[in-house]
Amino acid sequence: MKNFFRFTERNTSYKQETLAGITTFLSIAYILVVNPLILSQSGMDQGAVFTATALTAIIGTLLIGLLANFPIAIAPSMGLNSFFTFSVCIGMGIEWQVTLTGVFVAGIIFMLLSLMKIREKIINVIPLDLKYAIASGIGFFITFIGLKNGGIVIGNPDTFVSIGDLTSPTTLLAIIGLILTIIMLVRGISGGIFYGMVITTIIGMIAGLIDIPSSIVGSIPSIEPTFGVVFGHLDEIFTPQVLTVIFTFLIVAFFDTAGALIGLTSQAGMMKDNEIPDIGKGLLADSAAGVIGAVLGTSTPATSVESSAGIAVGGKTGFTSVVIAACFVVALFFSPIINVISVEVTSAALIIVGALMAMEIRKINWTKLEIVIPSFLTIIMMPLTSSVAIGIGLGFVLYPICLAAQKRHKEVSPIMYMLCLLFLLYFAFIV
Template sequence: MKNFFQFTERNTSFRQETLAGITTFLSVAYILVVNPLILSQAGMDRGAVFTATALTAILGSLLIGLLANYPIAIAPSMGLNSFFTFSVCMGMGIEWEVALTGVFIAGIIFMILSLMKIREKIINAIPEDLKHAIAAGIGFFIAFIGFKNAGIIVSNPDTFVTMGDLTSPKVALAVVGLVVTILMLVRGINGAIFYGMVITTIIGMVVGLTQIPSSIIGTIPSLAPTFGAVFPHLHEVFTPEMLAVVFTFLFVAFFDTAGALIALTSQAGIMKNNEIPKIGRALLADSSAGAIGAVLGTTTPATSVESSSGIAVGGRTGFTSVVIAICFAIALFFSPILSVITTEVTAAALIIVGGLMAMDIKNINWNRLEIVIPAFLTIIMMPLTSSVANGIAFGFILYPLSFLAQKRWKEVHPIMYVLSLLFVLYFIV
């Protein structure tokens, strides 16, 4: 096992990888609760979606761990499940079975692009400065999500966002968890983020802010209401309306995953010389999980940015992903205890990891204006628009334009010009 996952080469151990896998799982486990809640509003069976979500995460995490040796979780994407429910099903009036068929078609196209190594070539063509900007931008984005989940930052009609009520019990719990985790982290305690979540959970239970589960073991809900629902509707996706939906699923998922992989492999020290080893295998794992997940009954999965919490604990190999998959498998039987994992518990991990990822900002060449502006907009637009893809879009459109303005267009890879035009089309659509 040590040889297969290259423990020695990546300076890690069984204990370190296990702790990292558990930490990532705890950070991303909310998807087992939130994804069924969102998709049920589109008319899907909540129990079936819960099982499909867990099985998709198990499959995706195993594939990326065993094929690419990456310490990363793959699970249904929060952004795309909201787009599926509120824009496609409720907004456009499309039945969930037809919309899910669109997800399936997008997954198949993903697999073809991955097998042809087109996705790999695109990611490797992205300039190094923009890759660092993507990593830093995702850091700011997930830190913002952490502050929002904790209630430390709340919406305001006049200033858009403002400080929340820090005296509120649940907000105070998140703040205590954040402080405790930071203190352990700066003291150099291994697994500080994981221990911080455990301590926060225990404090929450003691003061009555975290629910104590009424039972531990539950039955696994049936997949029958959603399994295979895509196949009878394959002929219904070839309409202009549904093709636009498939294009959106494909485009957003592509660059959400690309951005997350760049950021996470950079954080884990896997990316070398502006290239990511075995990126093709990672992309194939991601796309395969997408197609199979749609058959099971859930929306497009993606590389989870929450994986950064496990990497921060020390996850460096695919064994972390295997542990994540095992945790999701266990969660199928112990679904009642998932109520313990609240947003207040995971907020500290997201905030701290966001700060660690934002350190990549130092690697950007801040002395060249043609790089500074695209990089800055890539970073800032991710938290401001709540979308990794939107942040990437602004950077990818402006980067080649800036070099064209300086008559240095030959310094930019031709693929970047194609991507720039595609992102303009993406905004129009």
């Protein structure tokens, strides 16, 4: 087992990987509650989506851990499940069965692009400075999510965001968790993020802010209402409206995943010579999970940025992913316990992990304006638009333009020019 996951090469251990896996799982466990709630508003069966969400996470996470040896979780994307429900099903009036079929077709296209190594080639030609910008931008985005989940920052119609009510009991719980976690980390306590979440949960239960589960074991809902539905609606996707939806799923999922993989592997110290070893296998695992998830009955899964929590604890190999998958298996049977993990509990982990990922910003060449402008806008647009893909897209548009303006167009890969044009069309007609 140690040889298979290359423990010695990556300087890790069973204890370190297990702790990392549990930490990532606790950071992403909310998806088991939130994803069914969001997709049920499209008309899908909430219980079936819960089971489909868990099974998709189990299969996808195992695939990326065993095939690519990445310490990463794959689970339904929070952004794409909202797009699925509110933009497509409710906004455009497309039935959830047809929308799910669109997700299935997009997943098939993803698999073909991965097998042809087109996705791998695109990721490898992204300039190194932009890769660092993507990684640090995701860090800012994750921190913003953590601050929002903890109620530390809130929406404001006049200033867009502002400080929240710091006297609110739930916000205080998030702040206490943040302070405790910071103290443990700066004192060098291994697993400080994980221990911080456990202690915060206990404090929340004592203070009556988190419900103590009335039972431990729950029944597993049937997946029958959603399983295999996509195969009965393949003839309904050939309309301009649905084809546009498929294209949007492709663009957003492609670059969300690309950004997450770049950021996470960079954080784990796996990137070498501007390339990520075994990235092709990781992309194939991700795309296969998309097909499997649609068949089971959930919106597009993606590489989870919350994996950064486990990497921060020390996750370096696919064994971390095996542990995450095992936790999701347990969660199928112990859903009452999972339901007590609130967003306030995980907010501290996201805030701190975002700070750790943002450290990549120091590697960007801040002395050259043609690098600074696309890199900075890539970073800042991710938290401001709540979209990794939009941040990446803006960087991809501006980077070739900046170098072409300096008559250095030959330094830019032809693929980057193609991506520049693609994102210009995306911003013009879809966003």
